[in-house]
């Protein structure tokens with residue numbers, strides 16, 4: 314196979330996927346006055362931490378970066394040093410709209426196979442998590458990464474009354490990356506987009522809801538793979554980056 318890039322060490326033994334790095338949000342809850350993916354932790358932007366984790370993994374053949382509208386040039390300054398970045402494109406209004414844009418770009422580029430979708434807001438993702446996700450994709454068409462919930466979770470109604478307390482042993486907190494056969498994720502989104510009530514905060518739920526016959530399997534994440542959402546998360550992530 315002709316390739317402009319040398320093969321990654323050990324790449325032939327590891328299953329491969331294209332990665333989508335979702336950085337299309339504006340970071341309203343972080344309150345920084347700019348998308349939080351440009352905040353620096355230990356001298357590198359959150360965007361670069363997340364990008365490097367995917368880019369440098371032997372199982373990732375290329376990374377498509379989906380960026381908040383108006384920030385693609387700023388993102389390219391970061392992605393320039395990463396030759397396996399396929400492109401930087403603009404995201405949509407919601408996270409799921411950004412995924413749809415990525416799926417459309419991948420179709421146009423005739424990229425098939427498996428895809429890992431990762432939040433740029435999770436800069437502490439480890440190679441071990443990516444390994445587990447890629448490994449599980451060999452047998453499953455949809456894979457989520459999650460950690461067992463250490464909190465009891467209340468489900469409430471609009472009045473704030475607790476209507477259900479699911480057993481904690483069945484509750485997991487979803488993280489990213491989430492891995493899919495591209496054809497499966499595309500089929501799920503095709504069905505979702507035909508639903509006028511479609512809302513989703515992650516991609517596994519789209520497969521789970523719209524392709525109920527496709528099992529979405531879970532592999533273990535890590536507590537340190539936190540999502541930088543509010544100001545406190547920035548402090549925690551900064552500290553975690555100094556410890557293994």
Ligand SMILES: Nc1ccn([C@@H]2O[C@H](COP(=O)(O)OP(=O)(O)OP(=O)(O)O)[C@@H](O)[C@H]2O)c(=O)n1
Pocket residue numbers: 335336337338339340341342343349350379404405406407408409410411431432433434435540541542
């Ligand atoms: N329209 C959007 C919204 C979110 N994301 C990405 O999805 C991930 C998880 O989203 P979240 O933490 O909610 O990020 P923001 O949307 O930026 O945050 P906020 O909701 O506080 O504005 C982030 O990497 C974010 O950049 C995206 O690609 N496109």
Ligand SMILES: C[C@](O)(CO)[C@H](O)COP(=O)(O)O
Pocket residue numbers: 408432486487488489514515516540542
């Ligand atoms: C995908 C996700 O990170 C899993 O926990 C999460 O659902 C993203 O949610 P957000 O509302 O976009 O922060």
